[in-house]
Amino acid sequence: MNDSWLDDAIRNLPVPPASRGFSERTLARLRARSASRRARWRFGLLTASALTFAGAVLLAVWPSEPQPSVTEEELKGLRAEIRSLRREMENTAVNIEVSHGERGTLRVDMDALFRAGVGDETGAATWNALVAVEGGEL
Amino acid sequence: MIADSILVERARAHDELAFAGLVERYKARLLGYLTRLTGCPSRAEDLTQEAFLRFYERLDRYEEQGKLGAYLLRLATRIFLSEERRRRRRALLSLLIQVETDTSETSIIEHAYQRQVREALTRVPAHYRAPLVLFVVEGLTYHEIAEVLGVRPGTVKSRIARARAALRLHLASPEEEQLHERLVAR
Secondary structure, three states: OOOHHHHHHHHOOOOOOOOOOHHHHHHHHHHHHHHHHHHHHHHHHHHHHHHHHHHHHHHHHOOOOOOOOOOHHHHHHHHHHHHHHHHHHHHHOOOOOEEEOOOOOEEEOHHHHHHOOOOOHHHHHHHHHHHHHHHHHO | OOOHHHHHHHHHOOOHHHHHHHHHHHHHHHHHHHHHHHOOHHHHHHHHHHHHHHHHHOOOOOOOOOOHHHHHHHHHHHHHHHHHHHHHHHHHHOOOOOOOOOOOOOOOOOOHHHHHHHHHHHHOOHHHHHHHHHHHOOOOOHHHHHHHHOOOHHHHHHHHHHHHHHHHHHOOOHHHHHHHHHHHHO
8 A cells, every 4th residue: 555645744744943042942951951960969079078077077086995984983982992002002112013005094013013912803903994994194 | 054073072162152053953853853753842842952952961972973963863762752651651640541642732833634644643652653754754764763763674664664554543545534525515
C-alpha cells in the first residue's frame, strides 16, 4: 500500500514559529541554571569544609584514653591521704625518686617508699590513682 | 555565515552571543521536529530550550564533525523520550489513562484534517513516532536515525513500518475523508 499520503500529511502539519524572545529566554534559563549549579557547588564546598573542620575539632578534643572518673568526695579523701604520706616521707629523710612521665604524671619509686616503711599495697594503689587524677600537680 | 565550529568554540569560552547564534540557527528545526512529536507547541518549545541547555552543558564533550543538526536532534529525541516516559508514569499514577494530546494548548492555525493527523500521530507510541518523523520530515537516513536513537538500522526500518501501520489505524487518507464527507452531505 502506498503510504506517501501519510508522509505528506505529517510533513504538512503546521509548525509554529518560535515565540518572540525564544533565544533570550533560553539564555536566561542558562544563566539561572549556571547560577544554581554554582550555588550548589558552593554549598557543597562549604558543607565539605564545615565537615572537615568539625572532624578536625572532634579529633582534637576526643580523649585519647579514658579519663578516670573520680568524685569530689573521693578526691578529697585521696588528697588527705597524700598529705599524710608526704608528712611520713619528710620524717623518714629518704631520698625518693620522683620523675615526670610522658603525660606529665608523677612516677614514684614505690620500692623506695616501702623500703622506707612508708605506704603499703593500699598506699601504692592510692598513689597510682592520685597520680592519674592530678597529673603533674603533685 | 559564521561556521558552526567557530560558534561552538566561542560558546565554549562562555560567549553568550555565540551560543545565542547557534540557538537562532537551529531553533526552528528543533521546534518543528518536537512540535510534530509532541503535538503541542508550548511543550515543544520547552523541550527545545531544554535541548539547547543540555547542549551547552555538554559543549566540552561535543566533537565538531559538521553534524551539529543531527547531534541536536539526538539530544532532543532523548529528552523527548525520557519526558514521555515520565508523563506516562505520572498518568498511570494518577489513573489518567486517556491519551493526552494537549489540544487546548495549541496555538497553531490548522485545518480539521491537520488536527486529525496531529492527534493520530500523538497516539502512535513515542519510540515509533520519533523515527517516523526523523525519516519523513527531517530526511535522515536509516543509518542516521539509528545513530540518533542508538539502535540498529534494521530496528529503525521496522519501527517506521509499525509507526505507519499505527497511524493508518487512526487516520483516513484525504480521499477517503472527502468521500466520507460527500456521503454524509447526501
